Amino acid sequence: METLRTEIRALREKWRDQPPASYYDELSDLLFKAGKITAAMNLMESSLRIDSLPRGVSSEHDGAWWFRRGMEYADACLYEESCACLNRAVAAGSDNFETHYCLAGLYKSLERLDKAEAHCRLSLSHNPAFSPSFILLASLCRLTGRIEDSADAARMAVLLDPECAPAHYDLACYYTLAGDSDKALASLEAALAKGFCDFDWAGRDPDLEKLRGRPEFRELIDFYATRKD
Helix, strand or coil: CHHHHHHHHHHHHHCCCCCHHHHHHHHHHHHHHCCCHHHHHHHHHHCCCCCCCCCCCCCCCHHHHHHHHHHHHHHCCCHHHHHHHHHHHHHCCCCCHHHHHHHHHHHHHCCCHHHHHHHHHHHHHHCCCCHHHHHHHHHHHHHCCCHHHHHHHHHHHHHHCCCCHHHHHHHHHHHHHCCCHHHHHHHHHHHHHCCCCCHHHHCCCHHHCCHHHCHHHHHHHHHHHHHHC
16 A cells, blocks of 8 residues: 555656646556556546536435545545545535544645644544544644643543553553653553554554663563464
């Protein structure tokens, strides 16, 4: 997936400020080769002209149609196009927690953190009990240096879903950054016990750098890695 994203970025740079037809053709070929057939066909059909409703799509169902197309583009790593479709979905009636949550994640991938947070909070305004939005908000707050806000969001995610491993992992990051290694280790163990298994990332996550100096850190990682095997 990361390779596909890199190739798409290269194509955007190659065809920057050039007539779009050749770019669309080359991008469609790339998507076909990557197995993203639906997105490639959508791309060829619309040539990214997503500012108007396609013929045959009724106003009653157009929001759902734009949402589906947006998710097809997201699956193909076409995040700019996906955002455009999902924003069209919101305007066409799919103004709900799911669409805003997806937009928040996409804008985070595009490193547009202000927009990501705005849509994350809109998602929560529609569904305050949706714990993934709090997990995403915790990540966005941490990326913008608001560590306390990040911890508050992670705590809400744990409160809503005590079995949510990513929320416990976020708390481990917060406690590490706050200098409380004992609470950080406890939260990390909770995350591992509840299914967090990206041991490689935990071993190089800059937020956990200070925690890795504790021998208990390696013991926890090794213990749960062995159990997974």
